[in-house]
Amino acid sequence: MKKQIEDLVYSALQQLASQGLIPAETLTRPKIDRTKDSSHGDFATNAALVLAKPAGRNPRELAQALVGALPASKLVEKCEIAGPGFINFTLTQDAYHELIPQILQQGHGFGRSDLGAGRKVQVEYVSANPTGPLHVGHGRGAAYGSVVADLLEAVGYQVHREYYVNDAGRQMDILATSVWLRYLELCDATLTFPANGYKGDYVWDIAATLHRDHGEAYRHDAAEVFDGVPADEPAGGDKEAHIDGLIGQAKKLLGDNRYRFVFELGLNAILDDIRDDLSLFGVRYDEWYSERSLTESGAVNRVIERLRSGGYLYEKEGALWFRSTDFGDDLDRVVVRENGQTTYFASDIAYHLDKLERGFDRVIDIWGADHHGYVPRVKAALSALGNQAEKLDVLLVQFAILYRNGAKVQMSTRSGEFVTLRELRKEVGADAARFFYVMRKCEQHMDFDLDLAKSQSSDNPVYYVQYAHARICSVLQQAAEQQIVIESDPRAVDYHCLNEAHEQALMTRLAKYPEILELSALNEEPHQLTHYLRDLATDFHTYYNAHKFLIEDEALRNARLQLILATRQVLRNGLGLLGVSAPDKM
RNA sequence: GCGCCCGUAGCUCAGUUGGAUAGAGUACAGCCCUCCGAAGGCUGGGGUCACAGGUUCAAAUCCUGUCGGGCGCGCCA
Numbered sequence: 001m002k003k004q005i006e007d008l009v010y011s012a013l014q015q016l017a018s019q020g021l022i023p024a025e026t027l028t029r030p031k032i033d034r035t036k037d038s039s040h041g042d043f044a045t046n047a048a049l050v051l052a053k054p055a056g057r058n059p060r061e062l063a064q065a066l067v068g069a070l071p072a073s074k075l076v077e078k079c080e081i082a083g084p085g086f087i088n089f090t091l092t093q094d095a096y097h098e099l100i101p102q103i104l105q106q107g108h109g110f111g112r113s114d115l116g117a118g119r120k121v122q123v124e125y126v127s128a129n130p131t132g133p134l135h136v137g138h139g140r141g142a143a144y145g146s147v148v149a150d151l152l153e154a155v156g157y158q159v160h161r162e163y164y165v166n167d168a169g170r171q172m173d174i175l176a177t178s179v180w181l182r183y184l185e186l187c188d189a190t191l192t193f194p195a196n197g198y199k200g201d202y203v204w205d206i207a208a209t210l211h212r213d214h215g216e217a218y219r220h221d222a223a224e225v226f227d228g229v230p231a232d233e234p235a236g237g238d239k240e241a242h243i244d245g246l247i248g249q250a251k252k253l254l255g256d257n258r259y260r261f262v263f264e265l266g267l268n269a270i271l272d273d274i275r276d277d278l279s280l281f282g283v284r285y286d287e288w289y290s291e292r293s294l295t296e297s298g299a300v301n302r303v304i305e306r307l308r309s310g311g312y313l314y315e316k317e318g319a320l321w322f323r324s325t326d327f328g329d330d331l332d333r334v335v336v337r338e339n340g341q342t343t344y345f346a347s348d349i350a351y352h353l354d355k356l357e358r359g360f361d362r363v364i365d366i367w368g369a370d371h372h373g374y375v376p377r378v379k380a381a382l383s384a385l386g387n388q389a390e391k392l393d394v395l396l397v398q399f400a401i402l403y404r405n406g407a408k409v410q411m412s413t414r415s416g417e418f419v420t421l422r423e424l425r426k427e428v429g430a431d432a433a434r435f436f437y438v439m440r441k442c443e444q445h446m447d448f449d450l451d452l453a454k455s456q457s458s459d460n461p462v463y464y465v466q467y468a469h470a471r472i473c474s475v476l477q478q479a480a481e482q483q484i485v486i487e488s489d490p491r492a493v494d495y496h497c498l499n500e501a502h503e504q505a506l507m508t509r510l511a512k513y514p515e516i517l518e519l520s521a522l523n524e525e526p527h528q529l530t531h532y533l534r535d536l537a538t539d540f541h542t543y544y545n546a547h548k549f550l551i552e553d554e555a556l557r558n559a560r561l562q563l564i565l566a567t568r569q570v571l572r573n574g575l576g577l578l579g580v581s582a583p584d585k586m
Numbered sequence: 587g588c589g590c591c592c593g594u595a596g597c598u599c600a601g602u603u604g605g606a607u608a609g610a611g612u613a614c615a616g617c618c619c620u621c622c623g624a625a626g627g628c629u630g631g632g633g634u635c636a637c638a639g640g641u642u643c644a645a646a647u648c649c650u651g652u653c654g655g656g657c658g659c660g661c662c663a
Contacts, residue, residue: 033602036609046605049643059643083606084643129663171663240662291663319661330589330659337661344663372590373658398591399657440599443591445656447598458625459612467625478622519602531600534610538627545618545627586625 002515004075005043005089006032012069013047021065022055034512040082041090042508048085059085093496096507101490103510103566111517111573116157122355123149125366126278127164130270131175132200134277134421136448137368140400142421143437143579144526145366146283148395150577151521151529160360161285164351167267168292169344173247174198175270176263180218180250181225182207183262189222195233196243206269210262218262220253277422281430282579294350300342303350303385304335312384322349327380349381356388364524369396369443395524400437400446409450419450428453428460431580435462438526438578461534465575466583468537472568473584475549479561484550487558490565497556498563502543506567509539513570517577526578533574540567 009030017024030047048063055062063081070079077092103110125145128138146161153159166172178197182204185191193199210218229245231237251259271288278284294300304320307313312323313335320336322345335346355363367374375394382389402409402419409419424433436453439461440446452459479486487493498507513532520528549560575582 031603033605035606036602037606040606044606046644049605052643086606131663166663169663174662317661321661334661339661341661343661348663368657369591370657371663375590396591401656444599445592449598452598461611463625464611467623471623471626475622482622515602523603527600528602531610538610541626542628544622545624548622550622586623 001511002032008070009045011071012066015069022051026054041088043089044086063087097495099511100562100566103569104490111514112154114156116155118158119361121157121362122160122360123364124162129166129171130267131171133273136419136424139421140437141366141397142283143434144397144442147438147526148524155521162287162289163285164289166291175266177247177250178203179206179266180262183210186211187216187219191222194243196239206266225249291347294347299350300346324377324380327383329376329380333377363392365394367396369398372396397442398445400448403449432460432462434579439530441527465533465537468540469571469582470586472564486561490562493558493562495559498559502546506539506543509536510570
């Protein structure tokens with residue numbers, strides 16, 4: 001509907017421009033807004049106000065000319081000039097009455113569009129290190145990323161969902177070493193677990209699997225393992241040097257094959273857990289992309305060569321640096337360490353280059369806000385490699401701060417004190433958790449009250465929306481029990497009897513759905529959709545309390561039932577995009 | 587110190603990209619089931635849009651500065 005009004009105004013503007021009333025160079029698509037106040041009609045444009053200055057005319061006078069130039073339309077009941085020069089449009093009843101059968105015929109497709117025209121967009125989200133189970137912080141990125149992907153698909157983009165698996169690097173070595181040390185403890189060794197090791201119970205579980213399946217095949221004496229390793233921090237040493245020493249011992253004593261086996265065991269156990277967890281959270285991927293594969297295929301070395309031959313690298317203090325400051329970063333960044341190993345950043349350059357070479361028109365990374373300082377260096381690298389940095393958008397999701405008993409919950413993966421996503425899901429359900437996570441825009445810090453979320457009370461807005469859906473289903477169930485036949489062809493129903501203010505409000509809300517979908521998809525703002533669904537549910541609940549649907553008057557009954565059927569369809573469509581179920585009964 | 591995000595009702599948050607009288611939920615007070623599900627509806631109070639300037643027909647929204655909160659500033663990932 002909005003688009004049609006926009007077309008009308010644009011055509012009027014073109015006419016004014018051809019008459020010389022407004023300068024031709026100011027001719028653009030007009031801005032059309034929904035009105036806040038129904039006394040202002042359905043839509044309004046500020047075109048006359050904006051153009052008054054360049055045209056050198058009084059805004060109301062210009063508005064008058066604009067209204068005069070509007071083509072006739074059966075959509076528009078009337079248009080009025082108001083206030084300083086707004087033009088308000090009131091739609092005809094017929095415009096709304098056509099909407100109901102339109103919704104019911106399009107069904108699942110109602111609200112969807114082809115704005116994206118099949119352009120390829122990649123969305124990468126979560127990508128948490130496989131060093132432990134996902135925690136509630138990752139949950140926000142998971143819910144947000146998957147909904148953004150679904151929304152983009154709904155408006156016509158071809159979406160590729162991807163998880164970048166950080167299966168290389170020091171953190172993974174720390175995990176493998178942690179597993180091995182726990183295994184040694186299961187072999188009755190007495191040792192002091194490193195301060196910097198992973199201490200969660202899941203490490204014990206993986207160690208237990210190793211011990212159960214392979215007995216003492218990986219056993220070495222603790223004294224031998226800790227021989228020559230620098231002291232740990234609690235013992236007055238350096239925890240980083242201590243853990244690095246232990247990693248070195250693990251590699252040396254186990255040898256390549258056995259070390260690799262422990263490493264893979266840990267990685268796969270955790271990755272399987274993450275996959276399973278996300279899948280149960282309704283989060284799916286088209287691809288799990290391995291960081292290690294970039295090293296093994298030589299892609300990392302190739303990208304370093306490209307940067308070197310472009311003259312973007314230099315040596316300093318034994319390391320190889322990328323001149324990211326040439327592209328707006330604060331500092332230059334190391335790509336090859338003094339010890340000859342490439343950095344995580346080097347892999348990430350190769351990874352992002354690969355994304356662009358795979359032919360995506362747009363690449364969206366969804367990161368935790370704590371990584372924001374990382375954005376300029378990745379963009380810098382892409383600029384150095386060929387000016388495609390603008391295809392990359394990094395969306396930063398702010399932290400969800402957890403509260404329990406009114407106090408902040410401290411989280412640390414290392415100490416093992418964290419609430420897992422799995423735990424959250426089990427306690428509040430995937431529906432409530434997902435809805436809750438995307439209810440706020442991503443750049444907003446979020447207070448996540450665990451007690452409230454766990455309470456399963458009606459305070460959680462997801463129940464309110466789901467209840468509207470269940471209530472409609474219940475009405476239809478009642479109709480069936482009363483042997484009431486519902487007209488099966490929505491086009492055969494006359495909607496002119498829908499004269500109540502509540503009915504008009506509901507129809508207006510339904511008409512807005514495609515606009516909301518477009519807005520939330522193009523701006524990556526799922527919260528617009530959650531707010532809309534709440535409003536739609538309110539409109540329905542209000543209507544339900546004010547009027548009966550299963551009434552004697554057959555014509556009115558049929559019209560009302562079609563209206564609530566259309567409402568149910570839009571509730572389903574919206575909840576579906578959020579990955580939240582629409583239950584028939586609760 | 588520098589950079590990014592945030593500051594709107596007691597609390598948690600929206601605010602259609604600069605529009606008309608700043609809105610929801612929650613909490614609090616009162617009312618509504620012989621009636622399709624009360625997990626609901628209706629009514630009410632509650633605001634210096636952090637503060638100070640600036641830009642213009644118009645600012646919660648844009649610019650500058652100040653204050654307050656969060657996060658980041660590794661040859662970790």
